[in-house]
Every structure is written in structure tokens, then in C-alpha cells.
Amino acid sequence: MLQGKDTERTDMAGWASVWDGFADLWLAQRCALCDRPSPEPLCPNCAQKFQHGQLPQPATAELGALRVLTWGTYHHTLKHTLAALKYDRQRRLALPLGQALGQRWQQHPIPTRHLPVVVPIPLHPEKLRDRGFNQAALIAVAFCRQTGLSLLEQGLQRQRATLPQFGLGPDQRQQNLTDAFTLGAGWHRCQPTQPVLLLDDIYTTGATVRSAANTLRRAGRSVCGVAVCARARLEE
Numbered sequence: 001m002l003q004g005k006d007t008e009r010t011d012m013a014g015w016a017s018v019w020d021g022f023a024d025l026w027l028a029q030r031c032a033l034c035d036r037p038s039p040e041p042l043c044p045n046c047a048q049k050f051q052h053g054q055l056p057q058p059a060t061a062e063l064g065a066l067r068v069l070t071w072g073t074y075h076h077t078l079k080h081t082l083a084a085l086k087y088d089r090q091r092r093l094a095l096p097l098g099q100a101l102g103q104r105w106q107q108h109p110i111p112t113r114h115l116p117v118v119v120p121i122p123l124h125p126e127k128l129r130d131r132g133f134n135q136a137a138l139i140a141v142a143f144c145r146q147t148g149l150s151l152l153e154q155g156l157q158r159q160r161a162t163l164p165q166f167g168l169g170p171d172q173r174q175q176n177l178t179d180a181f182t183l184g185a186g187w188h189r190c191q192p193t194q195p196v197l198l199l200d201d202i203y204t205t206g207a208t209v210r211s212a213a214n215t216l217r218r219a220g221r222s223v224c225g226v227a228v229c230a231r232a233r234l235e236e
């Protein structure tokens with residue numbers, strides 16, 4: 001019970017930081033990457049380099065029964081942008097990341113019968129406490145502003161980290177993909193009936209998003225796919 005209360009409080013702190021992050025936009029007048037004067041989170045020079053990280057079309061791939069919409073590869077300016085967001089706590093960088101991913105969705109939406117609700121992949125509560133915000137949630141806010149899709153806050157709750165699937169035995173693989181997530185409090189509050197679009201910052205092995213999709217599908221929810229800012233190779 002105590003842990004549940006802690007988790008809820010941490011989630012609330014995470015969501016409060018969404019708005020703090022965007023409030024930073026009006027306070028900061030420098031590029032978050034190169035520190036040159038800039039009213040935008042990225043100066044024109046860094047924004048141009050950022051755009052070069054975009055994958056050529058088409059950018060959707062299949063991961064089993066899950067479609068993955070990817071904006072770019074985890075290199076160069078895109079890698080620096082994601083690292084600055086997470087580790088330098090430059091929360092305003094969620095805006096260009098979410099806008100870029102949203103534009104990708106507008107150009108190449110994953111086909112669904114009904115518009116999906118967006119569920120960001122949550123951090124483990126301990127990691128959320130350490131970082132103070134969930135970068136996927138911040139990106140999801142900007143993504144939903146760009147696309148007009150609805151954001152389901154606390155759609156999932158993380159119980160433990162998932163390990164990369166490679167190097168695990170069959171039983172370990174199955175265990176790795178179950179019980180990492182539970183349905184979050186958002187379902188009880190909003191009870192949406194639309195399919196879910198998962199959203200995450202970086203996609204590596206796919207174990208995490210598959211686990212999240214499995215949790216939702218076992219609970220009878222439809223999952224149309226996942227949108228990610230960057231695809232990373234395992235060594236990265």
C-alpha cells in the first residue's frame with residue numbers, strides 16, 4: 001500500500017514536470033545543444049542537423065504483431081538531443097522531438113479503424129524518482145499537440161525493467177515479457193475504447209514495447225503500434 005502511494009506520488013511528480021518542462025520554453029533563450037542565443041529549444045543550425053537524422057521513407061516496420069513508426073536513427077544530433085533531454089534535464093527538447101515524431105505520424109499514420117490514444121512507456125518508479133520526469137511522457141505531450149491525438153496519462157505502470165531478449169533462454173524470454181507492466185490508473189479514470197499507440201524515445205530490441213503491448217492486449221485492449229523517436233543498434 002505504501003509502495004502504491006509512493007508510485008502514485010512519483011507519477012504525479014512526473015506529470016507535473018511535463019508542464020514545468022514547457023514552461024522552460026518561455027524562460028530559456030539559448031539553444032539547448034550549443035548554447036547559442038535562440039528563442040527555440042534548438043537554434044537553426046542545430047535544428048538543421050537534427051533534421052538530417054530523419055529516416056528516409058517509409059519508416060514503419062513490423063515487430064511481430066506490432067507496427068513500429070520510427071523518426072530517425074540514434075546517431076549524431078538526434079542522439080545528442082535525446083541524451084541532453086534525459087541526462088542534462090533539458091526538458092524543452094521534448095518539443096522538437098515530439099513535433100518531429102508527430103509530423104512523421106501525420107505523413108505516415110499507422111492505419112487503424114479509430115484514432116488511437118497515446119500511451120507513453122513509463123519509467124520504473126525508482127528511475128522516475130532519480131530523473132524527476134519521464135522523457136517519453138514529455139515527448140508524448142508534444143506529439144499529441146502536433147497530431148491532435150489524445151494522451152492517456154498513466155495508461156501503463158512499470159513494475160520492473162525489461163532485459164534485452166538476446167542471450168536469454170526460452171523461459172527467461174517469456175518471463176522477461178510478462179509482468180513488467182500493469183494497467184495504469186488512467187484506464188479507470190478515462191475508460192477509453194480506442195486502440196492504443198505506444199510511444200517511447202528509443203527502440204533497441206523491442207522487448208520493452210512488446211511487453212507493454214502484451215500487458216494491454218491481455219487486458220483486452222487493442223494496440224495498433226508504437227511510435228519512437230530513434231532506432232538504436234544493440235552496441236549503442
Ligand SMILES: [Zn+2]
Nearest residue numbers: 031034043046
Ligand atoms: Zn544550437
